[in-house]
Amino acid sequence: MPKSVSARYKVALMRAMLGRMRDMAARSRVPLVLLLVPHPSDVTDHYDGWRVDRKRFPDYDGRNQIAPLEDMARALGIPFVSLYDVFRTHDANSLYFHGGDDHWNAAGQRLAADVTANYLVAHGLPGAGRAP
Numbered sequence: 001m002p003k004s005v006s007a008r009y010k011v012a013l014m015r016a017m018l019g020r021m022r023d024m025a026a027r028s029r030v031p032l033v034l035l036l037v038p039h040p041s042d043v044t045d046h047y048d049g050w051r052v053d054r055k056r057f058p059d060y061d062g063r064n065q066i067a068p069l070e071d072m073a074r075a076l077g078i079p080f081v082s083l084y085d086v087f088r089t090h091d092a093n094s095l096y097f098h099g100g101d102d103h104w105n106a107a108g109q110r111l112a113a114d115v116t117a118n119y120l121v122a123h124g125l126p127g128a129g130r131a132p
Contacts, residue, residue: 001057002064015072022078031125034080035116036069038062040102043084043092048099062088081119083112 001007018034025032040047042062052060066084073080087095087108095108104112 002059002061002068011068011072014069015076018069018072018078019076022076032078033116033120033125034069034073034078035112036066036073036080036082036084037104037112038066038084038087040092040096042066043087044096047093047096047102079119079123079125081112081116083115086111086115 022032041050041052042065054060063084066082070080070082072078090111095104095111097103097105
């Protein structure tokens, strides 16, 4: 329910937190790039048999959780990598654990690492593309 009081409060809180993170990173001269990881139920049509009840939640959209974060990052000038479209187009069911553990698995982490590394190199961020 993206228009609910609770959702609006959470968005405002996250915006304040991201702004503070950006400011702290800038003061410390530390590059900041956000990695936005979607929940598996938002990027798959059938994750572990779980489905959104569209009658109960007519405003549901899989992007509802990621889109505000992308918008905040843009507005705050924070570079980011969003995995929503990447995971959505790569059989997201194979990128997460199953059976009650909805965290991303090794394949999901590997794909995220590749996409993030490519982003860092493409944007010339400090240290990108150099061996430690």
